[in-house]
Amino acid sequence: AAGVIQSPRHLIKEKRETATLKCYPIPRHDTVYWYQQGPGQDPQFLISFYEKMQSDKGSIPDRFSAQQFSDYHSELNMSSLELGDSALYFCASSLATSGGSEQFFGPGTRLTVL
Amino acid sequence: DAKTTQPPSMDCAEGRAANLPCNHSTISGNEYVYWYRQIHSQGPQYIIHGLKNNETNEMASLIITEDRKSSTLILPHATLRDTAVYYCIVRVAQYRIPGGFKTIFGAGTRLFVKA
Numbered sequence: 001a002a003g004v005i006q007s008p009r010h011l012i013k014e015k016r017e018t019a020t021l022k023c024y025p026i027p028r029h030d031t032v033y034w035y036q037q038g039p040g041q042d043p044q045f046l047i048s049f050y051e052k053m054q055s056d057k058g059s060i061p062d063r064f065s066a067q068q069f070s071d072y073h074s075e076l077n078m079s080s081l082e083l084g085d086s087a088l089y090f091c092a093s094s095l096a097t098s099g100g101s102e103q104f105f106g107p108g109t110r111l112t113v114l
Numbered sequence: 115d116a117k118t119t120q121p122p123s124m125d126c127a128e129g130r131a132a133n134l135p136c137n138h139s140t141i142s143g144n145e146y147v148y149w150y151r152q153i154h155s156q157g158p159q160y161i162i163h164g165l166k167n168n169e170t171n172e173m174a175s176l177i178i179t180e181d182r183k184s185s186t187l188i189l190p191h192a193t194l195r196d197t198a199v200y201y202c203i204v205r206v207a208q209y210r211i212p213g214g215f216k217t218i219f220g221a222g223t224r225l226f227v228k229a
Contacts, residue, residue: 004157033216042201042219043158056216090157094215103217105157 002026004093004106012112013081021076021109025093031055032074033103034066037088049074050096081113118202123224126196132189134223136202139183145206147178149187150217151198158201158217161187192227199224 005024013019025032031050035043045058049068060066063081068074078085088110092103119137126132138147148163162169162176164185169176175188189196201222205215 031215035217042222043152043217045216045218048216058216088155092157092217102160102163103215105159107157108155110155 004091004104006089006091006106006109008109009107010110010112012114014114015081015083017081017113019078019081019111021078021089021091021111023074023076023091023093023106025072025074025091026104029093029095029104030072031094031096032068032072033092033094034060034074034076035090035092035105037090037108038084039087043088043090046076078111083113086111086113118204118220120200120202120221120223122221123226125226125228126189126192128194128227128229129191132192132196132225132227134187134189134200134202134225135184136187137184138202138204141182141204142206145204147176147182147185148203148205148217149174149176150201150203150219151196152201152222153195153198158219161200192225194227194229197225197227 007022033048034046036046037043046060047066048056052068063079066076088108090105090108092105094103146163146165149161150158152158162174164176178185199222201219
């Protein structure tokens with residue numbers, strides 16, 4: 001079965017650079033969530049989208065922005081990168097009409113900021 | 115969403131049942147209990163969820179007490195590949211709010227399955 005695809009899987013950036021992470025949800029899923037997991041920490045919710053509209057927002061820095069496109073894939077844009085942004089970034093997708101009970105997570109993108 | 119309490123770590127012998135407890139004494143009547151797990155540095159994986167009845171699927175069983183203040187996730191025959199952090203989460207099934215299913219991860223239980 002198709003799973004959530006994230007790209008790139010690994011990314012190395014310098015401080016103050018920008019980064020774009022991409023997420024391709026499971027086919028027919030209309031909801032996308034982004035999570036950040038710092039070293040030794042639990043995943044933290046950043047932002048979610050339903051039908052290309054932002055549906056919820058967590059502890060996402062103002063330097064970050066995200067959107068969901070017409071094909072339901074999503075991109076997380078990160079600017080003015082800081083050392084503390086080094087983390088695993090997970091995307092999850094679900095189907096709203098099913099009640100959204102199950103969220104399927106992607107393998108994550110490991111971002112390293114030097 | 116209600117807060118959950120889980121033991122920080124547990125050990126289990128391979129082939130034996132792993133019983134992971136979770137306390138959620140402030141759970142509301144419309145909140146479900148969800149379990150996810152995260153194998154080292156992989157994406158979290160959904161395991162099971164329930165409201166008040168016990169549930170079973172191909173991965174695990176979920177036992178919820180009658181007062182719904184606690185639950186137990188049971189892995190019937192643990193294998194080395196079940197070593198992971200297990201998260202118990204309670205949240206409203208916000209089916210009327212598409213996109214409102216954010217998962218708030220707590221500390222979780224680190225399960226070590228030993229040969």
